[in-house]
Amino acid sequence: MSENNNPDSRKNSKYQQILQAAIKIFARQGYYKSTVSQVAREAGVADGTIYLYFKNKDDILDHFFSYKTREVFSCFQQEVRRADNALDKLRNLIRRHLLEFENDRDMAVVYQVETRMRRRLSDIKIKEMSDMYFDLVSSIVRQGQQEGVIRPDLPIALFKQVMIGAIDEVITTWLYSSGKYRLTSMADPLFELLIRGVGEKN
Amino acid sequence: MSENNNPDSRKNSKYQQILQAAIKIFARQGYYKSTVSQVAREAGVADGTIYLYFKNKDDILDHFFSYKTREVFSCFQQEVRRADNALDKLRNLIRRHLLEFENDRDMAVVYQVETRMRRRLSDIKIKEMSDMYFDLVSSIVRQGQQEGVIRPDLPIALFKQVMIGAIDEVITTWLYSSGKYRLTSMADPLFELLIRGVGEKN
Amino acid sequence: MSENNNPDSRKNSKYQQILQAAIKIFARQGYYKSTVSQVAREAGVADGTIYLYFKNKDDILDHFFSYKTREVFSCFQQEVRRADNALDKLRNLIRRHLLEFENDRDMAVVYQVETRMRRRLSDIKIKEMSDMYFDLVSSIVRQGQQEGVIRPDLPIALFKQVMIGAIDEVITTWLYSSGKYRLTSMADPLFELLIRGVGEKN
């Protein structure tokens, strides 16, 4: 109560309210089919209030990406640090990635669907994020190579694409599977597949 | 010439004109930011003419997916048949997939970006396509297992997701790379990575 | 009928309809208090139709100024040519100016009220018009000086301001006088006052 009444947290709370509501609406209907009025109603504020916190409709999505990307990414880094050897780091990263998206389905939908749109518009934030991910994977791979558990001739840039693409698809498949299984249950199988590949060892 | 003057092929040609134009416009601006008028102008027809060949704006995208999916997919199947052993089939499938998208950049952009939107709306066509792809990969994998070149404990559904996701991401990365390299140059490295995995053989 | 049905006159007629309606509405309520919907209703067209003929609300006013200025001004020039000596030319110009505004009250109101706004925004059209008027008056004055009926030491630029300002104010006073007298009845008195001035001849 009293905490919620100091101006700062009030503002913060409206901002968060609107952002949450927007993600919920965008997840349900897609960005373009969602209206500012719907977001306002969901957030329990007037239409005009949206514009006190966001420049325009697009800005809501921008803030979502900035905020969520930063948040998600810093938790990825923490997760990676939590392990010592490269393989555990990779496993943790994958599991964490899936866990984050499992925990916030609306966020996951919006992220999966709208990212592509913004990539086309060469959104800088998306590129930054992609680069950070590349660095993270790179350092893990190099460590793994020193540890002798990852082959030295691995094309890192390609591996990052395969890994990201695979995780993406696993998430997307889960999203549209009517929730019959837990997304995190895919972490270990996915990890193993990436490590061992498809081929018979010989 | 004379063929083009019989009503049927004329209709057909208008239909194709509009579809081509739409893909070009959608690729450049995205589906929602494209207007029917723009498509009409690009196609060299009147706005109203669009509605003689398509139910509405959405229907254009539907037809694109139906048409392109069918076309692309049948060429995937041909490609697979062209090889005998499982690994060559897989390699061919991957190369062909990349080649098709490299050959038609507009189609690639629209496919990559707008597919996600339609998946959310549980578009039946997308699901069909996904299933067909799964069957194709399945049969290759099973053949490979019989040939002893693919490990018998491979989780096929997951592998299909990894493969699709990886190809997707490789395509997307290429699309936004300002065309510095050929997409098909990624086929062999990608194939090899999927087969061998990341891990050091031991 | 048949004339109205050829495409050109149809378009022209819609364009004119909307322009007329806009002037009527703007005259009654002022530009800023008028809505595009009101103009559309008055013109008997849908809101969207306005935008087939005008870029935006502002553009309607622009077109009005371009069109009316050109029209009014060319009739001023004709009127001036109709007389031989300078004093008759001046008298004709003044009478014609008043007559034009008397004949189209709505136009007069919009012109008188909204011109100032546009002058501030240093609208080029308004400046052109002002210059043309200056040229017209200049040539009359010079002719009058040669004829010996206008004093040679007259500051022409200032005179043009006085004349324009006086006519403006006479029109404005008439506009808000609830139409008790004819505007053209002010032409001769005004002409005489400008010629003779206020002072007692001595």
Added chain:
Amino acid sequence: MSENNNPDSRKNSKYQQILQAAIKIFARQGYYKSTVSQVAREAGVADGTIYLYFKNKDDILDHFFSYKTREVFSCFQQEVRRADNALDKLRNLIRRHLLEFENDRDMAVVYQVETRMRRRLSDIKIKEMSDMYFDLVSSIVRQGQQEGVIRPDLPIALFKQVMIGAIDEVITTWLYSSGKYRLTSMADPLFELLIRGVGEKN
């Protein structure tokens, strides 16, 4: 200092602050394109504070007209009283009118541009002001006629329109002339032109 701290003068000072700020903003952007928030920011007060001193946005302009009209007009009267004979009175009135507008450019712009709008709405204040001006000019003219320096057949109402209109236009021309000359430098030429007229004496 201490005077400024009693409630009444504080209120007065806020009132003046807001009025000044409003004129500055209105002059720059026009009444309709100016927002209450902009005025508040310029005045250094909160948006809501405006409504403690003014009924609404319109009321700010009303107060400006009341206040400025009264102020300007009383200084006109003083100026007239300062001279004995009619011609000097007229000359003083004209010079003073120009001087007041020269001294406060923002006020001048707002006055020139927005007066017309309010005239249309048959604003009572504007009418009062116009009547007062008429009385002032009337009495000067009648004095001049008795003194034998103004012709007895002068149509006074028309003369007042010519004079007001001329001064208006001289001011407006100056306002948009990028300040290359002093407005008051036009006083004597204008006075002379009104007195002598355009015609050659004969």
Added chain:
DNA sequence: GATGAATGAGTTTTCATTCAT
């Protein structure tokens, strides 16, 4: 008195779709 966050009515503008020709 003073604030400024919140409101929501009201506006401009767009654009998919229709239909008379």
Added chain:
DNA sequence: AATGAATGAAAACTCATTCAT
């Protein structure tokens, strides 16, 4: 079949005004 002018519903956004603090 083809046209493209016309439609009008719907959306984003603004801003004067209010009111709880």
